[in-house]
Amino acid sequence: MGRTKKTSAKVLVHPSEASPKKRRKGAQPTGNTTLPVIDKIKERAKQQHKHASSTRKNYSSYVDRGQKWLKVHASTTSCEDEETHDSDAYEDPTFRDALEEIPNQHSDKALALFLSYKCFHENNGQSTCDGIHAAFKKYWEEAAGDTYRGKWHFNEVRKCWEGNPACSAEVQDVIKSVRHKANSEGANRTHSVAMSKGFMDRILTWIHKRHPRETNTGLVRMLLEGDKLATNNLTLELRTSITRVVMYQAFSTTAWNLWTRCFELIKLKRKDLTIDPSETPSIKDLHAHFEVFLSNRKGWQRKVDKGLKEADPRSNRYKIYPQPDIPGCDCFFWMLLWLALLERVHYNSEVEPDDFVFPAISSNGIVHRGEHISHDAVQAWIDEATTGAGIPRGVGDSFTTHTYRRGGAQWRWMFAPVGERWTLARVRWWGSWAENENRDTLIRYLLDELSTYENDHSDALCPTQNEADGSLLGEHQLVKPACSQDLQLMQQFITADVADLRSDIWILTNAFVSRRNGQPSSTEPLVQRPLCAGISFPRESPTFVPQQTVPASGPSRTLNPTTNSAGTTNFGSRPLPEKGLDIPNLPVRCADGSYAPKKDSWKYIVQHWTEADPGRGLHVALRDWPAEWLRGKNKAIFGSKYHQRALIALEFLEQYQGNESVxxxxxxxxxxxxxxxxxxxxxxxxxxxxIIPRK
Known part of the structure; x- marks a missing residue:
């Protein structure tokens, strides 16, 4: 037989009279808990926690400027000279209060006028229009409960205006006009270029030109050894320059690896960097790491709103490991170097937990400890680095703080070496994209870039097609079986290299036999062969050279090569020029004995590639040299120089179609x-x- 639970009416207990356990669960009791006081607490909490502080500040700024603008223009408006359909509204004394907290019948017209003034008269963009509209919409929604929400209309029963003026048809027409204006033909297109790994490497090369590797290595050694005397002797100019370089590298590599937005990184504090003092990370230890917690990550507040039990306890936490194979993107190295520089050169003490990792720095190199770096300062660094490194950009392209997020995500998903690319799920987690977020974001970051690459047919005339649309980044080219043509071409290269090797062996044998018999050698001293076994040259296919077999009886029965008047040995079928082979040195010598400027050297390279220059010893244009002229001993003499001239000349003639300005x-x-x-x-x-680099 079940027991019946006794029902009892709950008695409301004042918080000060509640048990300690209940007091711990609820809010701390206050002195005055009357309903008006609680209502004030409610309004204050809504203002403080409903929107982010930066959003509140921007919205308030838009509203204040709109109200001041309307009061100034309403007081000076006169409709005597021109008649408009709204002249009666403009003469109404209540029109000047149309943008106040409680809207009136003129609020929609006033907001439409303010948007038109900012976007058509002052020629501001779409972002200004969206900001003003959102600010006033939120402003009126929070004015009086549910009164000013929804469609703006006149209530015939209550004889009053209801809804939100920002949702009126007149305001929406102005917003649509601004959007059409921004997207109209002839408008400048702006595009945030992805910061690729190649661009990061070029910036590091530019930095090494300003501060050679020896400077960075010596600085690291001084900081790690605690040589205060050496660091104190740094000149102000050198200290400022090194500080800017190291701070920029630490910021850019961190943004590239963590895919951060600017505000997420500039507010990073030392307490969000977990470095165990008992196990200080070592650059030589590939398993060493430190942890970064991005407390300002976008969307983090939403996860906190769900409660800590709902949020991923590892969310926004990233472990950074050394990446010595990509020094231009090695966040581990540059971040630790920056913290050491900050502590031992600028602060002369440890960085406090609430100190910003990237503090503001003035033009004279003084670091402001309690202030984080500004967005404008970071943008100035990006402009300086990309310009100094000579990174090209197209019309409308720009490098912003967002380029690191785009470049890092694209590298990890599709441009990293095979076997190191990330799945889409890992990309989503690492970039802190919500699972229910609009998928257009990921498409814009990743798939659009991939689609552009796969649908690029600019190299349709290339003899060797990449077929990028056949698989992800054309990877099927790496695993497809070799065809007969590929095998024949490979056999030709191998045969040519073997013929070169046998020729060199014959020269060595002939020289050895001649000296042993006391006869002068007719061959020139053998020049040391380059490390590269074979060089492929554009435009000319390798000529098949029959194998020359060295009989067992000795070198006397081998086929002797011919020697021209210049003493150059000829192993091919095409005769050499009468005056021999030569590639002019650079810079070239002019008729008066002086040397041409270095800035014109590339022009001579292109000229010598397409035209002969007998006055400087080039009797045949370089592009017309047959492959046999670059074999044997000639390969060691001219091979490297010819290959370098070919790279520059063909880059100008083929890649840029001979366009000098571009x-x-x-x-x-x-x-x-x-x-x-x-x-x-x-x-x-x-x-x-x-070019595929050697590993």
Missing amino acids: FLAAYPECTEGHTALLAAVKRAKKDRGE
Whole structure:
């Protein structure tokens, strides 16, 4: 027989009279708990916690400016000279109060006028229009409960206006007009360029030009050894320059690895970096790491609103490991170096938990400890680095703090080496994209870039097609079986290299036999062969060379190569020029004995590739040299120089179609000489995937 539970009426107990356990569960009792006081607490809590502080501040600014603007213009408006359909409304004394907290019958017209003034008269953009509209919509929604929410209309029963003026048809028409204006033909397109790994490497190379590796290595050694005397002897100019470089690298590599937005990183504090003092991370230890907690991550407040039990306890926490194979993106190295520089050079003490990791720094190198770096300062660094590194950008393209988020996500998802790419689920978690977030965001970050790559047919005339649309980034090219043509081409290269090797062996044998018999050798001293076994040259296919067998009886029965008048040995079928082979050195010598400027060296390279220059010893244009002229001993003499000239000349003629202005814009290194230009061309070809670096 079940027991019946006794019912009893609950008695409301004042918090001060409640048990300790109940007091711990609820709010702390206050002195005055009357209903008006609680109502004030409610309103204050709504203002404080309903929106983020930055959102509240921006909305209040829009509302204040709108109210001041209307009062000024309403007091000076006169409709005597021109008649409009709203002239009666403008003469109404209540029109000047149309943007106040309690709207009236003119509020929709006043807001439409303010939007038109800001976006059509002052020519502001879409973001200004959206900000003003959102600010006044929230402002009126919170004015009097549910009175000013929904469609703006006149209530015939109550004889009053209800709904939100920001939702009126007149305001919506103005917003649509502003949107059409922004998207109209001829409008400048702006696009945040993804900061690729290649761009990060170019910026690091530019930094090494300003501060050589020895400077960074010496600085690291001084900081780790605690050499205060050496760090104190740094000049103000050098200290300021090194501080800016190291701080920029720490910021950019962190943003590239964690895919942060600017505000998420500039407010990062030392307490959000977990570094165990008993196990200080070592750069040499690949398993060492430190942990970063992004307390300002977008969407984190939503997860907290669900309660700590609902939120992922590891969310927003990222472990950073060394990445020595990509030094331009090694957040582990640059972050630890920056913290050491901050503590031992600027603060002379440890960074406090509430100190910003990236504090504000003035132009004279003084660090302001209690103030975080501004967005404008970070943007100035990005502009300086991308311009100094000579990174090209198209019309409307720009590098912003958002470029690191785009570049890091795209690298991990589709541009990293095979076997190191991340799944879409990991990309979503690492970038803190919510599972129910609009999928257009990920499509814009990842799939659009991939689609652009796969649908790019600009290299349709290339003899070797990449077929990027056949698989993810054209990876099927790496695993497909070799065809007969590939095998024949490989056999030709191998045969040519074997013929070169046998030729060199014959020269060595002939020289050895001649010296042993006391006869002078007719061959020139053998030049040391380069490390690279074979060089592939554009435009010319390798000529098949029959194998020359060395009989067992000795070298006397081998086929002797011919020697021209210049003493150069000829192993091919095409005769050499009468005056021999030569590739002019750079910079070239002019008729008066002086040398041409370095900035014109690239022009001579292109000229010598397409035209002969007998006055400087080039009797045949370089592009017309047959492959046999670059074999045997000639390969060691001219091979490397020929290959370098071919890279620069073909980059100008084929990649940029001989357009000098575009070529100079893409390679400002031309003014520094052909050596700097060659390095820049190699980096560009590596970024385009045309050169595969050795591992």
